[in-house]
Amino acid sequence: MIVLGAILLILGLVIKMSILTYIGVVLLVIGAVFWILGSVGRPVGGRKAWY
Template sequence: MIVLGVILLVIGFVAGISVLWTIGIILVVIGVVLWVLGAAGHAVGGRRHYW
């Protein structure tokens, strides 16, 4: 999710599309929050790990 957010940030910045920029920021923030929760040992979405 973080990678997709960064890709959308770059595309939105280069193309000048603010909607992609906003969606990219949201995806990056959500991805970082889920990553931190998973790294802290909390179950995310009912799973202890992704696989």
């Protein structure tokens, strides 16, 4: 999710498309939150690991 967010963010900035930039930022933030919660051992959505 973080990689997809970064790709969309870069594409949005390069081609000046604000919706891609917005979606990229949202995916980056959500991915970072899931990564932090998973790394501290807290279950996310009832699962300890997301594959």
